[in-house]
Amino acid sequence: MHRFAKPSVFLKLASAVMPWAIGITVLTLAVGLYLALVVSPADYQQGDTVRIMYIHVPAAWMGLFCYVGMAICGAMSLIWKHPLADIAARATAPIGATFTALCLITGSLWGEPMWGTWWVWDARLTSMLILLFLYLGYMALVNAFDDPERGSKAGSALALVGVINVPIVKFSVDWWNTLHQPASVARMGGPSIDPSMLWPLFLIAVGFTGYYVIVLILRVRLELNERRIRALQLSGIGEDSPGNAQPAYNPEQAGAGK
Numbered sequence: 031m032h033r034f035a036k037p038s039v040f041l042k043l044a045s046a047v048m049p050w051a052i053g054i055t056v057l058t059l060a061v062g063l064y065l066a067l068v069v070s071p072a073d074y075q076q077g078d079t080v081r082i083m084y085i086h087v088p089a090a091w092m093g094l095f096c097y098v099g100m101a102i103c104g105a106m107s108l109i110w111k112h113p114l115a116d117i118a119a120r121a122t123a124p125i126g127a128t129f130t131a132l133c134l135i136t137g138s139l140w141g142e143p144m145w146g147t148w149w150v151w152d153a154r155l156t157s158m159l160i161l162l163f164l165y166l167g168y169m170a171l172v173n174a175f176d177d178p179e180r181g182s183k184a185g186s187a188l189a190l191v192g193v194i195n196v197p198i199v200k201f202s203v204d205w206w207n208t209l210h211q212p213a214s215v216a217r218m219g220g221p222s223i224d225p226s227m228l229w230p231l232f233l234i235a236v237g238f239t240g241y242y243v244i245v246l247i248l249r250v251r252l253e254l255n256e257r258r259i260r261a262l263q264l265s266g267i268g269e270d271s272p273g274n275a276q277p278a279y280n281p282e283q284a285g286a287g288k
Contacts, residue, residue, distance in 0.1 A: 037113075037254050040254075041251065051244050052244060055240030055241050059241075063234065070230055076144060079144065082139055085132065087235075088234045088237075089132040089238065090129075090130075092129040093126055093158070093161060095126075095239070096242065097189075097193065097196060100123055101193040105190060108187070117250050118250060119186065120169075120182075121246050122246060123168050123169045123172075124169065124249075127169070130158065130161050134155075150209055152206070153198075154202045157195060157199045157202050161199060167188060167192075168188050168192075171184050171185045
């Protein structure tokens with residue numbers, strides 16, 4: 031993995047991946063939303079309200095997926111000192127937080143007509159809210175130190191400790207009595223959901239994943255460029271300081287030595 035740590039290698043790989051990621055994202059989101067809003071039937075109990083599921087469920091998956099990815103990057107940064115791992119973790123945090131917030135918002139919009147309330151402190155909702163707080167805590171922690179390296183270590187430690195919340199979110203409906211139904215997609219014996227609803231969920235989840243890849247690449251590129259600019263600025267300050275003054279370049283002296 032260390033051969034991908036070089037910014038030049040990453041940027042070359044990212045340039046090759048970006049067009050594919052954009053194409054897959056646009057295609058899967060367009061087809062998935064069409065199937066979800068037009069082709070997929072309304073639920074016999076929930077009616078058209080069930081269509082919120084096609085955003086809510088993939089957003090929840092992505093919130094968990096991004097946090098696991100952030101924790102893996104944090105481990106790589108702590109253990110192997112992978113140069114790009116910390117940048118990738120920092121870039122992933124706001125994306126994962128956005129998906130988690132989207133999950134909570136759509137869940138409230140879905141829960142009010144179905145449950146008669148916007149919020150209930152059950153295990154699934156509470157653990158998902160904790161996940162959002164973990165994202166926000168990570169982003170605050172990595173920027174709380176004057177020394178970026180100390181912030182990275184503290185943030186990576188929080189990400190690794192907080193990853194225990196991921197299986198709690200996943201299995202909360204099995205471990206406790208909640209208003210959420212048991213797992214109907216990722217379960218032993220295969221999905222129990224009808225294919226007319228499963229395909230839109232799958233396509234939108236792929237589209238959200240492609241969106242994550244696109245934004246991740248853009249954010250990592252931005253961070254690499256900002257670090258390059260800071261390095262050039264520091265280099266320029268060092269060269270211009272009185273103790274590092276260099277003699278002016280004289281083309282005649284340079285030619286005299288030929």
